[in-house]
Structure formats: structure tokens, C-alpha cells
Amino acid sequence: MEDPESRFSVCLVRCPFATISKGERCLEALAGKHAMRSRCRLDRSRKLKPDEGLDWRVFVTARIAAVTGAGSGIGRAAALALSGAGYSLALMGRRAKPLSETAALADRKDILTIPLDVADSAAVASAFRRISLEFGRLDVLFNNAGIGTPPVTIDMLSVDDWNRCVATNLTGSFLCARQAFRLMKCQDPQGGRIINNGSISAHVPRPFTVPYSTTKHAITGLTRSLGLDGRPYDIACSQIDIGNAGTQLTAGFQEGVVQPSGNVMAEPVFDVERCGDAIAYIANLPLDTNIPFLTIMASQMPYLGRG
Numbered sequence: 001m002e003d004p005e006s007r008f009s010v011c012l013v014r015c016p017f018a019t020i021s022k023g024e025r026c027l028e029a030l031a032g033k034h035a036m037r038s039r040c041r042l043d044r045s046r047k048l049k050p051d052e053g054l055d056w057r058v059f060v061t062a063r064i065a066a067v068t069g070a071g072s073g074i075g076r077a078a079a080l081a082l083s084g085a086g087y088s089l090a091l092m093g094r095r096a097k098p099l100s101e102t103a104a105l106a107d108r109k110d111i112l113t114i115p116l117d118v119a120d121s122a123a124v125a126s127a128f129r130r131i132s133l134e135f136g137r138l139d140v141l142f143n144n145a146g147i148g149t150p151p152v153t154i155d156m157l158s159v160d161d162w163n164r165c166v167a168t169n170l171t172g173s174f175l176c177a178r179q180a181f182r183l184m185k186c187q188d189p190q191g192g193r194i195i196n197n198g199s200i201s202a203h204v205p206r207p208f209t210v211p212y213s214t215t216k217h218a219i220t221g222l223t224r225s226l227g228l229d230g231r232p233y234d235i236a237c238s239q240i241d242i243g244n245a246g247t248q249l250t251a252g253f254q255e256g257v258v259q260p261s262g263n264v265m266a267e268p269v270f271d272v273e274r275c276g277d278a279i280a281y282i283a284n285l286p287l288d289t290n291i292p293f294l295t296i297m298a299s300q301m302p303y304l305g306r307g
């Protein structure tokens, strides 16, 4: 187990979202607030001038991670593992209460809970602006929020169900990655890591999952494109493809899941904490190293060997 303190780093903060015009006092107040929240130390040796505008500086002593869908399942497990590894956190999801519960479990002061719908572009922009103002930078985004749809063939699928799934799983991941990329590109030191939550369904579908499987295949394109476009800015992108972690989404799998043959078969699930460990492992890699794709699954689930 690594010492969480070793995750702390000293860095210069540049805030691309702050539109500060009230001069030094405002900058200092903002930086001081940030310092208190995320246990950073304000660099008082350097005098800030009013005209420095967007370029206020503090020394940050913790790394910052944002997690979507952080109120339950894999998102909560990731948040707790990242917290254990010393990260300050921004937790996002639609419902405030589960986010607060995750924050309480993490039991640290430097956690923002931001209730939002990841499909709402303005809400996502405002959340990342808040992350920038409160923490000064972002080191890791775990793009995790996701939903399924009723198990039907495409002819029976409503357009609303399709749109909801695309909006959450794909557009939501795009919107959060877009804001994270913007922040990581501008901050100093530049760079960061975006981890997308794919699925075994990013490789092969389960029966009756057209929207879910389509969006998860599309996430693979997002991961590859961000990994490529992020290179000049030290932004790494990886994808975790999970099979049968024990969460709300897989509740009932041990009773039975429809197979391609039409039979219903019980499937094993594994402890969701292992997903959190994997996310923290990827997050903690230095930015010159990446795991583009990591598959983690219940050893005995039907995937390898065509069933």
C-alpha cells in the first residue's frame, strides 16, 4: 500500500475559468479558500498583481479527481479508492443524498458534491468551473455515470429510451471529458488522465441491449480519440471494461440472466471494490505511462470461449 502522502505534489495553479477583476485581495481570498479546502499552501512569497487576471497561483498539495455516478456502485468504489490514495474529490451524480453518503464514507474534508445530470451541458460546464475555482486543477476524471434500457429488440425500443441512454452514457461522457480536457490542457503543470467506463458490452453485446451496447462501443472511440488528441498536452486516456461487478446494475444476475440461446442462466458477480482498486491503480500511474484498455470481470462469467 502506498503512502497517501506520497500522492501530494507541489504545483503551480492557473485557473482558466476564473474571470477575476477585483485585484489582488480577491485573488488571495480565492486562493486562501482553496488552500483551506484542499490542504494546499498559498505561495505568499510571490506578489500577485491585479492585472494578472487568470493567472493566480497557489501551491497545491493534493491531487484532484472527479467521479461521475459517484453515489453508488462502481463510482462510489472508485471514489473511496481514490480518496484512500490521497485524492481530493469532486463527486457528481443526479441525486444529492447518495453523493453525500459517499463523501461521508470517504471521511475527508476536501470533497465537493455536485448534483447534476451529466447530459446537461450547462450543468457540466458549471461543475468543472467550480472544480477549477475550488481546487485549482484536475488530475483525473472517471467518466462512469451510465444506465441501461428495458430488454427489448430494436423494433420494440422507444426513441425516448434510446435518447436517454445515449444522452447519459455517451453525450454525458463527451461533455465531462470536454470540460476535463479543457482544464487539463490549460493547467500548470499541464495534463491529466481521463478514465472512461466502458464494459464487456463495448466488445460484445448481451441480448436486447441495442442502446447500451451501441453507446459502450462508442465509448471505445472516445477513449482512442482522446488518447490520441491528448498526447501533445500530456492528457492520457484509458478505458476500464468491466464484466459483472456486484452493483445495482447487475442485481439479479445471480438469479438468472438471459443468454443468447434464450436460456436464463445464473451468472457470478465479483466485489465492486476490485473495480475501485483498478481505477486507483490507473489513476496513480505517471502521465508518461498509460493502460489504454483494462478488462476486469468475474472469472467464471460467460464471455471467454463464446459463452
Ligand SMILES: NC(=O)c1ccc[n+]([C@@H]2O[C@H](COP(=O)([O-])OP(=O)(O)OC[C@H]3O[C@@H](n4cnc5c(N)ncnc54)[C@H](OP(=O)(O)O)[C@@H]3O)[C@@H](O)[C@H]2O)c1
Binding pocket: 068, 069, 070, 071, 072, 073, 074, 075, 092, 093, 094, 095, 096, 098, 116, 117, 118, 119, 144, 145, 146, 147, 168, 172, 197, 198, 199, 200, 201, 241, 242, 243, 244, 245, 246, 247, 248, 249, 250
Ligand atoms: N456493474 C457492472 O458489472 C458493469 C459492467 C460494465 C459496465 N458498467 C458501467 O459502470 C457504470 C456504473 O454502473 P454501476 O454498475 O456502478 O451501476 P449504478 O450503481 O446504477 O451506477 C450508476 C451511477 O450513475 C449515476 N447516473 C445515472 N444517470 C446519470 C445522469 N444522467 N447524470 C449523472 N449521473 C447519473 C447514478 O446516480 P444517480 O441516479 O443519482 O444519477 C449512479 O450513481 C455504468 O457506466 C455502467 O455501464 C458496469
